[in-house]
Amino acid sequence: MRNVLAAVCVTCGAEYEGGAPVYNCPACGGILEIIYDYPYIKTVFTREKLDGRRDPTMWRYRELLPIEEDSQLPPLRVGGSPLYRAERLGERLGIRNLYLKDEGLNPTASLKDRASALAVVRAKKEGFSAAACSSTGNAASSLAGNAAAMGLRSFIFVPERAPVGKLTQLLIFGATVISVKGNYEDTFRLSAAAIEKYGWYNRNAAINPYLSEGKKTVSLEIAEQLNFAAPDYVAVSVGDGCTIAGIWKGFKDLYAAGLIDKLPKLISVQASGCCPVNRAFETNSPIARMEENTIADSIAVGVPRNGDKALLAIRESGGLAVNVTDDEILAAMKLLGKTAGVFGEPAGVTGTAGLKKAAEQNRIPADAVVVSVVTGNGLKDTASAQKATGDFSSPQSGLIHIPPDMDIRVEYLGNR
Amino acid sequence: MRNVLAAVCVTCGAEYEGGAPVYNCPACGGILEIIYDYPYIKTVFTREKLDGRRDPTMWRYRELLPIEEDSQLPPLRVGGSPLYRAERLGERLGIRNLYLKDEGLNPTASLKDRASALAVVRAKKEGFSAAACSSTGNAASSLAGNAAAMGLRSFIFVPERAPVGKLTQLLIFGATVISVKGNYEDTFRLSAAAIEKYGWYNRNAAINPYLSEGKKTVSLEIAEQLNFAAPDYVAVSVGDGCTIAGIWKGFKDLYAAGLIDKLPKLISVQASGCCPVNRAFETNSPIARMEENTIADSIAVGVPRNGDKALLAIRESGGLAVNVTDDEILAAMKLLGKTAGVFGEPAGVTGTAGLKKAAEQNRIPADAVVVSVVTGNGLKDTASAQKATGDFSSPQSGLIHIPPDMDIRVEYLGNR
Numbered sequence: 001m002r003n004v005l006a007a008v009c010v011t012c013g014a015e016y017e018g019g020a021p022v023y024n025c026p027a028c029g030g031i032l033e034i035i036y037d038y039p040y041i042k043t044v045f046t047r048e049k050l051d052g053r054r055d056p057t058m059w060r061y062r063e064l065l066p067i068e069e070d071s072q073l074p075p076l077r078v079g080g081s082p083l084y085r086a087e088r089l090g091e092r093l094g095i096r097n098l099y100l101k102d103e104g105l106n107p108t109a110s111l112k113d114r115a116s117a118l119a120v121v122r123a124k125k126e127g128f129s130a131a132a133c134s135s136t137g138n139a140a141s142s143l144a145g146n147a148a149a150m151g152l153r154s155f156i157f158v159p160e161r162a163p164v165g166k167l168t169q170l171l172i173f174g175a176t177v178i179s180v181k182g183n184y185e186d187t188f189r190l191s192a193a194a195i196e197k198y199g200w201y202n203r204n205a206a207i208n209p210y211l212s213e214g215k216k217t218v219s220l221e222i223a224e225q226l227n228f229a230a231p232d233y234v235a236v237s238v239g240d241g242c243t244i245a246g247i248w249k250g251f252k253d254l255y256a257a258g259l260i261d262k263l264p265k266l267i268s269v270q271a272s273g274c275c276p277v278n279r280a281f282e283t284n285s286p287i288a289r290m291e292e293n294t295i296a297d298s299i300a301v302g303v304p305r306n307g308d309k310a311l312l313a314i315r316e317s318g319g320l321a322v323n324v325t326d327d328e329i330l331a332a333m334k335l336l337g338k339t340a341g342v343f344g345e346p347a348g349v350t351g352t353a354g355l356k357k358a359a360e361q362n363r364i365p366a367d368a369v370v371v372s373v374v375t376g377n378g379l380k381d382t383a384s385a386q387k388a389t390g391d392f393s394s395p396q397s398g399l400i401h402i403p404p405d406m407d408i409r410v411e412y413l414g415n416r
Numbered sequence: 417m418r419n420v421l422a423a424v425c426v427t428c429g430a431e432y433e434g435g436a437p438v439y440n441c442p443a444c445g446g447i448l449e450i451i452y453d454y455p456y457i458k459t460v461f462t463r464e465k466l467d468g469r470r471d472p473t474m475w476r477y478r479e480l481l482p483i484e485e486d487s488q489l490p491p492l493r494v495g496g497s498p499l500y501r502a503e504r505l506g507e508r509l510g511i512r513n514l515y516l517k518d519e520g521l522n523p524t525a526s527l528k529d530r531a532s533a534l535a536v537v538r539a540k541k542e543g544f545s546a547a548a549c550s551s552t553g554n555a556a557s558s559l560a561g562n563a564a565a566m567g568l569r570s571f572i573f574v575p576e577r578a579p580v581g582k583l584t585q586l587l588i589f590g591a592t593v594i595s596v597k598g599n600y601e602d603t604f605r606l607s608a609a610a611i612e613k614y615g616w617y618n619r620n621a622a623i624n625p626y627l628s629e630g631k632k633t634v635s636l637e638i639a640e641q642l643n644f645a646a647p648d649y650v651a652v653s654v655g656d657g658c659t660i661a662g663i664w665k666g667f668k669d670l671y672a673a674g675l676i677d678k679l680p681k682l683i684s685v686q687a688s689g690c691c692p693v694n695r696a697f698e699t700n701s702p703i704a705r706m707e708e709n710t711i712a713d714s715i716a717v718g719v720p721r722n723g724d725k726a727l728l729a730i731r732e733s734g735g736l737a738v739n740v741t742d743d744e745i746l747a748a749m750k751l752l753g754k755t756a757g758v759f760g761e762p763a764g765v766t767g768t769a770g771l772k773k774a775a776e777q778n779r780i781p782a783d784a785v786v787v788s789v790v791t792g793n794g795l796k797d798t799a800s801a802q803k804a805t806g807d808f809s810s811p812q813s814g815l816i817h818i819p820p821d822m823d824i825r826v827e828y829l830g831n832r
Contacts (some may be wrong), residue, residue, distance in 0.1 A: 056472060056496075068746055075500050076757050077521070080472075082493035088567060105493070105521055107757065149757030151504060161818075164808075165581075165798040171805035171814045174754035182820035190820055285577060322831060338590035341492050341523065341565030378588060379525060379795035382581040389587035392580075398587045401576075404598035 003041055004066050007209060009034040010309055019066060023207040031309060032209035034066050038256040047228060047255055048139055056080035058114055065118065066213050075109040076149045078117040079217050083225040083371070089339040089352075093359045097369040099231070100352075101222055102342055102378030108138075108145035108169065110298075110348070111218060111243060111375045116142035116203060118214030123201035129153060132222075133203035134184070134191035137166035137246055138298050138376050144173035144202050155200055157191035159184050161297060163381045183271050183292060185303045202295070205242035206305025212246035219250025222371055223260050230260040232368040235267035235358075237350035237375055238277050239299030241310030247373070250314035260263040266319035267364075268310065269354025271326065274300050277310050278321035287311070295326040295384050298347035298376060320363060322354035329353050330388035333378065343378035343385070351375070398414035419457055420482050423448040425624060434513030435482060439623040447725060448625040449665070450482050453468035454608035454672040461673055463644060472496035474530055474633035480669050482629050487541050492523040493567045494533040494655035495633050499641040499787070505755040505768075509775045513785040515647070516768075517638055518758055520793030524554075524561035524585065526714075526764070527634060527659060527791045532558035532619065534630030536566040539617035547570060549619035550600070550607035553582035554714050554792055559619050570615055575600050577713060579797045588672050599708060601719045610821055621658035622721025635666025638787055639676050646676040648784040649735075651683035651774075653766035653791055654693050657726030660684055663789070664729035670795065680787075682735035685770025686724065687742065690716050693726050694737035703727070711742040711800050714763035714792060736779060738770035746804035749794065759794035759801070767791070 011030025020032050045063035053060045058079030067073075083101050090098035103111035115138065123131045134142050134157035147154040148220050152184040154175040158167065159182060170177050178194075180187040188204065195202045205211050223230055230251060244266060254260045270278045273293030280287040287307040292300035304310065314321065324332075329346050332353035336342045344352070352372045358364050378385050390397040423436040427446025436448050457763060461479035469476045474495030483489075499517050506514035519527035532555065539547045549559050550573035563570040570591040574583065586593050594610075596603040604620065611618045621627050639646055646667060654660050660682060672678045686694045689709030696703040703723040708716040720726065730737065740748075745762050748769035752758045760768070768788045774780050794801050804811040 028561070035529040077498035077500075077518075084491050084493075084565075100525075102493075105523065107518075107521065108759070109793075145753075145757040145759070147757075148754055149500075164802070165795060167808070167815065168801045168805060169759055169795065172750060172753035172759050172801055173757060174750070175814060177815045179815055179817045180820050181817070186820035190818075334588060334590070336795055337561075337588035338564055341561040341563075341589060343561070343585055343588050377525075377795065379581060379585065379793065382584040385584045386580070389584060392583070397594055398591060399583065399593045401595045401597070402606075404596050404602035 001066055001068055003036050003063055005035045005037045008035055010312065015386055020209045023209070025111050025200055029077035031206065031306065032207055034213055035057045036064065036253065041257045047259065050224065054371060058117065058214070061121030061217055061220045064220065064257065066210055067121055068125060071121050074117050074120055074146055074150050076117065076146060078106055078113045079221060081221065083104050084340060086340045089335065092335065092339060093356050094366055095359055095364060095370050096367055099371045100342055101218065101371055101373045103218065103373060103375050104344060104348060109377035109380055110138035110142060111215065111373070112138040112142040113146065114217050115139065115205065115214040116146040117209035118210050119143065119201065119203040119208065120146045120152055122210055123152060124150055126201070128201035130155060131201040131203050132156065132191060132195050133257065134187040137162050137380070139203070139205065141166055141169045144170045144175035148173045151206060157187045159187045163297065163383060165380050165382065184301050188305070201291065205240055212242050212309070215243055215246025216253060218373065220254060223254050228259055230262050231264045231371045232262045233267055233370040234373065235269060235355040235366060235370065236298050236373040237296065238268045238270050238310055239301040239304065239349050241277055241304045241306035243375065245306055245309035245313050248317060263317060266314050266317040267354060267358060268314045268319060268321045269351050270323050271296050271299060271329065271350065272323045273326065274302060276302065276325045277304055277307050278323055280307065281311055281314050281321045296329055296350050296389065298345065299350060300349040320358060322358050324350060324353040324357055332356060333385060333388040337375065342374055344374040345376040345381045346380050346384045348374045348376035348378065417492050419452050419479055419486055421451045421453045421470060424451055426728065436625045439618055439625070447622065447722065450625055452480065452669065457673045459675035463675065464624055466640065474533065474630070477633055477636045480636065480673065482626055483537055484541060487537050490533050490536055490562055490566050492533065492562060494522055494529045495637060497521050497637065499638060500756060504758045505751065508751065508755060509772050510782055511775055511780060511786050512783055515787045516756060516758055517634060517787055517789045517791060519791050520760060520764060524557045525793035525796055526554035526558060527631065527789070528554040528558040529562065531555065531621065531627035531630040532562040532635050534615065534626050535559065535619040535624065536562045536568055538626055539568060541567055543619070544617035545618050546571060547617040548572065548607060548823050550603040553578050553796070555619070555621065557582055557585045560586045564589040573603045575603045579713065579799060581796050581798065599665055600717050604721070621656050628658050628665055628725070631659055631662025632666030632669060634789065635663050636670060639670050646675055646678050647680045647787045649683055649780060649786045650680045650711035650789065651685060651767040651771040651786065652789040653712065653715050653763050654684045654726055655717040655720065655763065657693055657720045657722035659791065661725035661729050664733060674704065679733060681732050682733040683770060683774060684730045684735060684737045685767050686739050687712050687715060687745065687766065688739045689742065690718060691739045692718065693720055693723050694739055696723065697727055697730050697737045711803065712745055712762035712766050714761065715766060738774050740766060740769040740773055744773065747803060748772060749804040752790070758790055760790040761792040761794050761797045762800045764790045764794065793826055
């Protein structure tokens with residue numbers, strides 16, 4: 001890979017030329033970060049070149065990705081998600097220049113498709129026939145879908161609380177799903193042992209340095225969609241930490257490649273019931289385990305494996321941390337649906353919930369350009385969405401039950 | 417609208433200059449079809465012009481759409497869905513040149529977004545503040561989502577069997593949902609009466625001639641994605657008949673505008689338990705009511721309101737009709753997921769199920785270029801998808817339950 005200089009350990013600083021030797025740092029076990037040859041990239045990756053590219057997917061940014069020129073690219077359309085200007089939502093939040101990045105329109109309906117797409121490219125290139133991960137759901141379905149499209153087998157370890165819609169999606173993609181009676185951490189440990197024993201490609205975000213490289217493409221897109229003017233703020237929900245770290249890496253890479261001339265501040269939003277990253281940020285202390293008490297299952301991660309990368313990202317960006325309750329998350333779900341026509345899953349709208357709270361606390365200037373990343377589609381977890389709409393047997397939910405009788409109906413609706 | 421010549425009644429042939437006067441034909445109540453000024457369109461709608469357009473949505477085809485130049489366009493990204501070359505699925509089906517059009521990646525996860533997006537543009541232009549429809553689900557959610565994004569109210573009439581995921585989606589979009597204790601036909605009748613009484617914009621496919629104009633954009637995209645070589649066959653599921661009619665209209669418009677030089681044959685696929693259109697086609701008789709016995713709820717339409725338009729389309733194209741059982745639909749769902757990484761809802765994969773059957777019956781030449789339209793996302797109805805995967809308590813489903821204990825797990829997986 002001519003464009004990759006080295007992989008550097010974020011924990012001990014050890015440097016490995018030409019990219020990651022395997023997964024973690026052989027010296028200390030820390031997570032590696034991929035470092036590019038930016039002077040070289042400046043010569044091959046320009047706005048003019050991008051302008052001429054028809055490919056709308058994440059692969060339009062291949063000069064900034066750790067893939068070989070002859071790598072087989074996956075057939076699914078990963079990336080190229082829309083960035084909506086959200087005027088009516090912005091009015092409600094008191095933010096004049098608000099944009100929504102709807103990642104729920106990715107092939108398996110979440111931002112994690114970006115990481116999994118990169119993972120299956122690397123797995124294929126390195127000769128694996130199967131890939132595996134542990135996940136609360138979206139990493140899993142994205143790996144299963146992208147592996148299926150690429151002709152790879154997949155083995156998925158899920159904690160038993162994963163919603164049924166997410167499990168079904170995995171099984172339809174032909175994955176072997178191992179449901180672990182335990183939490184995310186138990187699931188993670190088991191997957192690690194099995195992956196080692198069976199020699200599958202490891203798509204765990206704690207281990208695999210290439211995943212945040214896939215995720216960073218969401219930032220490359222945001223920047224391009226804003227005509228290479230970086231936003232002032234980017235709000236996103238945080239669970240394991242890999243996504244916010246990837247978002248930060250994307251903007252930093254663009255900056256280093258000379259394509260944007262400033263960096264945004266990150267707004268790290270966690271659920272009050274599970275906010276180990278934000279707690280560490282606010283108290284300036286190491287990340288410590290927390291319970292996983294939130295409806296937003298995709299970010300219910302008590303021991304975030306990419307927490308250090310996430311903390312570094314929030315701090316480097318001069319960002320802020322916001323915690324939101326489950327009720328605030330459910331309210332944000334309705335607000336996004338009603339004002340923007342965007343249906344996000346609980347973790348998907350958590351960033352917007354946090355943005356709303358930060359705006360109410362006057363922590364966001366009214367004229368700032370703000371992007372809120374909706375990380376996953378609400379169709380993945382309609383049971384939670386139902387909690388947002390309220391009891392279906394009550395008209396408060398918006399649902400009216402009537403018999404097919406004209407007169408009754410017409411009178412009834414007249415009162416609405 | 418400089419590009420629209422007239423609206424013509426498909427039943428009595430009456431012609432109305434400048435487009436549809438209201439909804440149905442004032443003379444006979446038949447459904448109208450929009451006729452364009454093709455010689456004019458040839459001068460303003462060229463491949464070169466399209467090549468220069470960045471907009472990936474259905475609005476890139478605006479010269480072939482019944483909208484004014486100053487019409488406000490909806491913010492959601494409707495259209496621009498991917499066309500995947502499905503090699504491994506093609507091998508399984510014995511079709512060398514097979515493509516999948518994944519309409520499940522539209523904003524509310526079905527092809528019907530195309531019709532609803534056009535409807536809300538027309539509703540806004542004509543000064544309505546609310547729009548309404550009756551629907552088994554996808555027309556409903558697409559109207560609710562697109563109306564929300566456009567700042568319109570929506571009133572949705574659904575039959576009581578609509579899956580909970582679809583209802584939830586509507587309510588999140590802020591729609592008022594009227595659940596009718598009856599079938600699709602009862603629901604339709606009620607919605608018509610309420611729409612008349614309250615003066616809402618009517619987005620019912622039986623009434624509104626503009627909806628198939630929105631739907632036809634899927635064909636414009638397919639043609640453009642195939643570099644303006646029309647496919648030999650297009651397979652699609654048929655319920656009310658509006659979608660297949662819209663698909664046909666799209667290819668005919670492109671042909672009339674000189675952008676393609678042949679027309680595809682349509683493969684009309686219905687569920688064996690509800691196939692009034694196919695039965696009429698095969699027996700060369702008028703459409704007669706059928707029971708609605710199929711898992712594919714989106715196409716469970718016993719009295720198809722656009723049946724005549726659909727029949728005409730299949731016949732004009734020299735197409736074929738295929739009926740599939742619910743088991744064949746569920747098998748197609750797994751096949752699509754496993755071989756292509758595409759998760760469709762039951763009605764969404766019915767077209768592929770029919771294509772498989774037609775190929776097995778040697779009704780499709782092996783070298784034909786075939787497009788199978790996946791009309792909706794499987795996440796909309798995971799309860800049905802679960803029937804495809806089998807009982808979650810059985811390992812046959814692909815799901816293995818294990819305690820978080822290393823040794824047990826490792827041995828167990830070793831036997832897979």
